[in-house]
Amino acid sequence: MRIGELARRTGVSERSLRYYEQQGLLVARRTRGGHREYPEMAVDRVVHIQELFAAGLHSRTIFKLLPCMRDADGGPSAIATPLLVDELVAERARIDRMITDLLRSRDVLDEVIAGATADPAA
Structure with a gap:
């Protein structure tokens, strides 16, 4: 093609x-x-x-x-070399850290959204 x-x-x-x-x-x-x-x-x-x-x-x-x-x-x-496997394990750990950080950021945003939309009369 x-x-x-x-x-x-x-x-x-x-x-x-x-x-x-x-x-x-x-x-x-x-x-x-x-x-x-x-x-x-x-x-x-x-x-x-x-x-x-x-x-x-x-x-x-x-x-x-x-x-x-x-x-x-x-x-x-x-076949992946041991060095490449080590690099990939490190990349996976970096991605896991990013996911954790993003989830934490989402939780903070959820709190802000909930606070901004809460009924003040309640």
């Missing part, structure tokens, strides 16, 4: 897809006319990349992680 179709199917801009390719996160072959062509599994790959960016991972970490992730073909293409 061409870059425009991949962009439509994933909701990711063509510019982002070119960036992913530049960073080694996504691979496209070139046609004789120089157009990018992506395999069907690129859809799953882009979704994984988006999820990892949304979790706050950097492209360098994603680059190391992607070969270990399962794509539509069913299995990882490489």
